[in-house]
Amino acid sequence: MKIRPLIMADLPEIMTIECKACRFPWTVGNIRDSLKCGYLCFGIEISNKLIGYAILSVAAGESHVLNIVIDPDFQGQGYGTHLMRYLLYVAKRHGAGIVFLEVRSSNKKAFHVYHQLGFNEIGIRKNYYPSEKGREDAIVLALELHEEADFYYINHLIIKS
Numbered sequence: 001m002k003i004r005p006l007i008m009a010d011l012p013e014i015m016t017i018e019c020k021a022c023r024f025p026w027t028v029g030n031i032r033d034s035l036k037c038g039y040l041c042f043g044i045e046i047s048n049k050l051i052g053y054a055i056l057s058v059a060a061g062e063s064h065v066l067n068i069v070i071d072p073d074f075q076g077q078g079y080g081t082h083l084m085r086y087l088l089y090v091a092k093r094h095g096a097g098i099v100f101l102e103v104r105s106s107n108k109k110a111f112h113v114y115h116q117l118g119f120n121e122i123g124i125r126k127n128y129y130p131s132e133k134g135r136e137d138a139i140v141l142a143l144e145l146h147e148e149a150d151f152y153y154i155n156h157l158i159i160k161s
């Protein structure tokens with residue numbers, strides 16, 4: 001397994017994963033803009049095949065996880081947790097003291113992953129996401145960063161950046 005920065009040439013593979021995994025996928029324009037505008041964008045690969053990706057912003061000591069997606073064929077095997085841990089490591093290395101994210105109130109799997117990593121619920125954004133029934137609330141989560149994020153990655157992952 002390898003985590004590496006994404007490049008424009010990854011766009012088709014990213015969109016394939018996004019459309020396969022998400023009921024309301026980001027558009028190709030959303031992803032392209034994220035790659036262009038200076039967000040920190042990472043892919044997770046197995047045998048040189050992209051199986052997931054994530055997008056992070058860091059500014060003024062705060063970080064936001066904007067998206068994280070694992071190909072459904074590879075979900076439930078720990079890759080989402082690994083990629084999230086890597087984002088926490090990167091956020092901390094870029095000077096963030098806290099990481100925020102939003103998750104659909106119905107997204108129990110993602111909520112579980114974030115909760116396991118220590119994220120706490122800090123609020124609700126009413127009707128934040130489109131849904132099959134109209135709109136759906138977002139749960140806002142936050143995690144304060146501590147030293148162990150660094151330790152985990154020095155010992156457990158091969159990182160190319």
Ligand SMILES: CC(C)(COP(=O)(O)OP(=O)(O)OC[C@H]1O[C@@H](n2cnc3c(N)ncnc32)[C@H](O)[C@@H]1OP(=O)(O)O)[C@@H](O)C(=O)NCCC(=O)NCCS
Binds near residue numbers: 074077080108
């Ligand atoms: C959320 C996501 C990134 C997680 O990636 P993943 O590789 O499947 O995650 P992991 O394998 O590391 O962990 C999954 C955990 O969820 C648990 N889980 C699975 N289904 C669950 C459910 N319905 N309810 C609660 N927990 C669930 C698993 O048991 C596992 O927990 P464990 O490690 O304690 O056993 C992935 O499911 C995904 O891409 N989903 C679609 C896109 C998305 O929702 N992104 C998040 C946007 S906020």
